Amino acid sequence: MPQANLSEIYSPSFHLDYLEATLRLNSNMKRKFPTGSEDDQKDEKKKQEEVCYAPEIIKPELLELPSELKYIDFQVNGAASWGKCAPYNPQRQLRISALNEKPVFNEESPALCFYVHGIDGRARAATVHFPNGGPPVPTPRFMPVGTKGTLKGVLPDEIANMKCPIILANTYHLEIQPGTELINSVFNGLHNFMGGMMPSSFNLSAPQPDQIVNHETDNKTDIEESFKNKNIKGRQQRRLYNLLTDSGGFQMVSLASLSVVTEDGVMFKSPYTGENMMLRPEDSIRCQNDIGADVIMQLDDVVSSVSVNEERFRAATLRTLRWYDRCVKAHRAPERQNLFPIMQGHLDVSKGGLRELCLAGFKCRDQFNNSSSEGNSKKLKHTMSTRKRIPGFAIGGLAGGENKDDFWKVIDHACRHLPDDRPRYLMGVGYPLDLVVCTALGVDMYDCVYPTRTARFGVALVDEGQMKLKRHEFAPGNPVGNSNVPIDTECPCEACSRGVSRGRLHALLKANNPIAVQLLTQHNVTYMMGLVSRMRESILRKEFHVFVRSFMKKHFSSKYNNVQVPEWVKDALNAAGISLESRTNES
Numbered sequence: 001m002p003q004a005n006l007s008e009i010y011s012p013s014f015h016l017d018y019l020e021a022t023l024r025l026n027s028n029m030k031r032k033f034p035t036g037s038e039d040d041q042k043d044e045k046k047k048q049e050e051v052c053y054a055p056e057i058i059k060p061e062l063l064e065l066p067s068e069l070k071y072i073d074f075q076v077n078g079a080a081s082w083g084k085c086a087p088y089n090p091q092r093q094l095r096i097s098a099l100n101e102k103p104v105f106n107e108e109s110p111a112l113c114f115y116v117h118g119i120d121g122r123a124r125a126a127t128v129h130f131p132n133g134g135p136p137v138p139t140p141r142f143m144p145v146g147t148k149g150t151l152k153g154v155l156p157d158e159i160a161n162m163k164c165p166i167i168l169a170n171t172y173h174l175e176i177q178p179g180t181e182l183i184n185s186v187f188n189g190l191h192n193f194m195g196g197m198m199p200s201s202f203n204l205s206a207p208q209p210d211q212i213v214n215h216e217t218d219n220k221t222d223i224e225e226s227f228k229n230k231n232i233k234g235r236q237q238r239r240l241y242n243l244l245t246d247s248g249g250f251q252m253v254s255l256a257s258l259s260v261v262t263e264d265g266v267m268f269k270s271p272y273t274g275e276n277m278m279l280r281p282e283d284s285i286r287c288q289n290d291i292g293a294d295v296i297m298q299l300d301d302v303v304s305s306v307s308v309n310e311e312r313f314r315a316a317t318l319r320t321l322r323w324y325d326r327c328v329k330a331h332r333a334p335e336r337q338n339l340f341p342i343m344q345g346h347l348d349v350s351k352g353g354l355r356e357l358c359l360a361g362f363k364c365r366d367q368f369n370n371s372s373s374e375g376n377s378k379k380l381k382h383t384m385s386t387r388k389r390i391p392g393f394a395i396g397g398l399a400g401g402e403n404k405d406d407f408w409k410v411i412d413h414a415c416r417h418l419p420d421d422r423p424r425y426l427m428g429v430g431y432p433l434d435l436v437v438c439t440a441l442g443v444d445m446y447d448c449v450y451p452t453r454t455a456r457f458g459v460a461l462v463d464e465g466q467m468k469l470k471r472h473e474f475a476p477g478n479p480v481g482n483s484n485v486p487i488d489t490e491c492p493c494e495a496c497s498r499g500v501s502r503g504r505l506h507a508l509l510k511a512n513n514p515i516a517v518q519l520l521t522q523h524n525v526t527y528m529m530g531l532v533s534r535m536r537e538s539i540l541r542k543e544f545h546v547f548v549r550s551f552m553k554k555h556f557s558s559k560y561n562n563v564q565v566p567e568w569v570k571d572a573l574n575a576a577g578i579s580l581e582s583r584t585n586e587s
């Protein structure tokens with residue numbers, strides 16, 4: 001049986017809030033009492049009853065343990081163990097919404113509305129709505145990384161034109177320069193700072209197929225106006241795209257030469273000043289509140305996925321749960337910014353292992369938040385006023401060079417156990433192949449620097465793999481690389497639609513002309529947007545398996561990637577109910 005000490009899962013100040021209320025209502029809870037003298041036993045029993053049946057009694061039907069915790073077994077020493085998770089059924093209790101259903105934001109989920117429109121196997125096509133004036137976000141969705149709130153060499157209007165409704169900005173880089181406090185106090189949020197508001201003359205020429213007009217007002221406000229009226233907070237304005245910020249922790253740790261994690265936070269040596277700096281969960285949330293992104297991330301305790309220190313993984317997983325509570329408490333704007341928790345737990349998907357422990361910890365918090373809103377307890381009502389339902393879940397701790405076989409199993413595990421009615425965001429994953437496989441397993445959102453970074457190395461993404469345009473085969477006039485045609489004649493990007501040839505791009509790259517990188521960045525982002533949109537359409541048509549087979553056929557055994565489909569891909573797709581073998585009907 002898996003075991004975790006309650007004090008490991010909950011910080012003392014949060015422990016009572018969540019657990020007392022939940023546990024005392026589980027009348028079927030098994031308890032074990034210690035052997036020892038009778039007096040000892042009485043004392044222990046009394047102590048436990050105090051914890052379990054503490055002051056305010058709430059109606060039992062209002063509080064239910066999440067399914068993972070049904071078999072929870074609390075022991076006198078504070079240890080808890082629990083059993084098996086419920087079997088996975090992607091259709092369970094999931095409401096299917098029409099594509100044009102208007103978003104509803106309520107007290108339970110004031111800043112995010114998630115509608116699922118179609119499920120094929122385990123893959124979902126959904127829409128995420130935010131209340132802040134940005135466009136709706138169809139899923140599956142890839143989010144390019146725009147370090148400072150915009151993609152390098154790409155204008156905000158062009159991001160919107162690429163049908164890119166959400167990008168990721170790095171809290172760490174914005175904190176270093178110009179500083180998140182300044183972004184808030186002078187610019188009233190990152191959208192204004194980087195010019196991501198819709199100018200009054202701007203017209204989204206190519207709306208999403210199922211785009212919904214979801215703006216609180218049709219009055220187009222100039223950016224200048226927004227500076228005059230600080231109270232707007234961007235709410236009444238149209239935004240060209242939505243934003244997600246990371247916690248800053250991963251970059252601080254990866255860029256710093258030295259970092260030490262304590263319960264308080266991460267102590268690291270600034271790569272800029274050499275000073276010792278402390279990043280606490282509260283600091284990360286303060287910065288992200290200042291930036292004002294639609295989705296913000298908790299600070300988690302990150303350990304490299306290829307590390308072998310098991311104790312360290314366990315400590316990091318449990319600390320991530322405790323830090324989440326501090327992030328929730330520090331969060332100043334739950335009514336317009338969504339705080340996502342991050343699932344950690346290394347690669348341990350064993351029964352009762354770290355991944356399960358982490359999921360159960362978050363689901364317990366979510367369940368408590370959900371149910372206590374109806375509770376008749378003053379204390380709980382008070383607690384609820386600062387806590388909302390968890391709006392979405394991130395899967396972290398992957399994409400760090402781990403074995404692909406471990407990688408897909410962690411995602412498989414997470415998608416089976418996360419609530420189906422909330423978006424699932426897989427952090428740091430952006431290879432087209434990974435997106436196809438993980439979408440099959442049930443992931444909705446992705447982010448990665450890969451498509452934009454690889455563009456800077458002269459690589460264009462196509463279904464067949466990587467087109468390395470600096471290679472001689474793409475030199476002007478070389479027939480081997482078909483150098484006089486665009487990267488992809490079907491692609492709607494700036495370069496391809498204008499007929500810029502592979503040979504021309506090759507020559508620009510060789511001359512270090514920045515326009516080449518800019519065009520490739522646009523092509524790669526457009527490619528990723530097209531990839532997720534093709535997946536979405538095939539899910540809605542219930543033909544996702546057909547898409548997957550045709551993608552795999554093109555992606556492997558092609559000119560750029562002449563290998564067999566790897567075993568891990570086959571295994572993962574099998575777990576998702578898609579077989580690559582039975583091609584007879586589709587091809």
Ligand SMILES: [Zn+2]
Pocket residue numbers: 487488491492493494495496497522523524526
């Ligand atoms: Zn293109």
